[in-house]
Amino acid sequence: MKNKIAWLVLVLVFIATGLNFLDRQVLSMTIIKIQEEFHITDVQYGWINTSFLVSYALMFTVGGRIIDTVGGKIGLGLAVLIWSIACFLHGVMQNFYQLLAFRFLLGFGEGGCFPGAAKVVYEWFDEKKRGMANGIAIGGSAIGAVLAPPLTIYVASSFGWRASFIIPAIVGMIWVVSWFLIPWKKYIGTPNEKTVSSGVSFARILKNKYLWVFVSIRFLLDPVLYFLMFWVPKYLSEYRGMSFERIGDSFWIPFLALGISNIFGGWISDKLIQRGISINKARKGVMGIAAGLTLCAPFIAFVGSYQLAIALLTLLLFAHGFWITNYITAISDIFGSKATSTVVGLSGTAGALSSLLINPFIGEIVTRYSYTPLWVTAGLMYPLGFLLFLVFIPRIKALF
Secondary structure (H helix, E strand, O other): OHHHHHHHHHHHHHHHHHHHHHHHHHHHHHHHHHHHHHOOOHHHHHHHHHHHHHHHHHHHHHHHHHHHHHOHHHHHHHHHHHHHHHHHHHOOOOOHHHHHHHHHHHHHHHOOHHHHHHHHHHHHOOOOOHHHHHHHHHHHHHHHHHHHHHHHHHHHHHHOHHHHHHHHHHHHHHHHHHHHHOOHHHHHOOHHHHHHHHOOOHHHHHHOHHHHHHHHHHHHHHHHHHHHHHOHHHHHHHOOOOOHHHHHHHOHHHHHHHHHHHHHHHHHHHHHHHOOOOHHHHHHHHHHHHHHHHHHHHHHHOOOOHHHHHHHHHHHHHHHHHHHHHHHHHHHHHHHHHHHHHHHHHHHHHHHHHHHHHHHHHHHHHHHOOOHHHHHHHHHHHHHHHHHHHHHOOOOOOOO
16 A cells, blocks of 8 residues: 555646746747736846846745745645745736735745755655656656646636636645645654754755755756757757747647656666666766767757757756756755755756856857857766766765
8 A cells, every 4th residue: 555655645746847848938928918908118128037036046945944944744745835825916916016026926936856856755655666766756746847838828718818827826836735634654654763863964965065066066066957948949049930829839849758767767777676686886877878979069059950959958858857856866866855945946956046047148148159168068067077986976875
């Protein structure tokens, strides 16, 4: 029975990460209507997005630390509750200042999602199943990215833009009720009590050199993913001559590949461990394959057709799925129940901050030169990150 409940929990985490990405994307697809109705300028819209990113980056670390203290059930449940309330408030906003505040609240809740997901997976799954479980948990975000555009457009067209926020918020509320009805204590005890009584101090975590390896890698690599999410549609339009409709028909494919590889990448490393290969070799082996596959990125700038560009982009995001699943699983392998969410949170904050810093420079590079330097950089970052991982984390093993 415990095994069935564990998979039910995992399905709910998958839905939560899917809602996480879906809810944050609704605004980008409804902003034109909102701007027309409330006369919000592009400058104000920029501040609205910044409001989200600031609270999101902050809560990656703060939320991660809280979740390591209270446990996955309470931590992730409260995160989904907060961002669902924020999403609902988007649907009833009346001016720019309200939207600015509600966007901050959305980031405040969503920042706890992935640290919470990592914590839940650690609590319910052992090391031989943890890779695939993390892949499924993370994979929901990619599916959310695939579903968000068509669902939002359909709902907004049929019921108005406000319903595009209110309906996902209601789904989130239903999720929260379902989540807290699961009898965790009956099947896994109260792992958070152990965490509270014998937890690792924040200062001790900050002194650990492995933490800074994970933080540095995320600082290097997250801007690549944000570049793919925020700039590639513009690239496909301006440099590949694709229409808005054609981009919509094609851009979901790479993210579907990302969701599949999140799961498949975890499954592979789990299978290797089940066959007697060490955790160290299994996780690093899959991450090494992923780093090698990302070398396809520079070719995106030089292929002759948009179809080949989309195919290579799909391969790049497929490789990212392999990478990120095993990266997060390696964190849980090393830091365990006492610090996993904290480390996932700190690394996530580093990635968000680096993306905030680098995003303006992307615009400068595109304006002054082209997208080519960015594609070349995207292809080199993962091998560099893997080299750092090999050199500074010679063996994946539990520390606490």
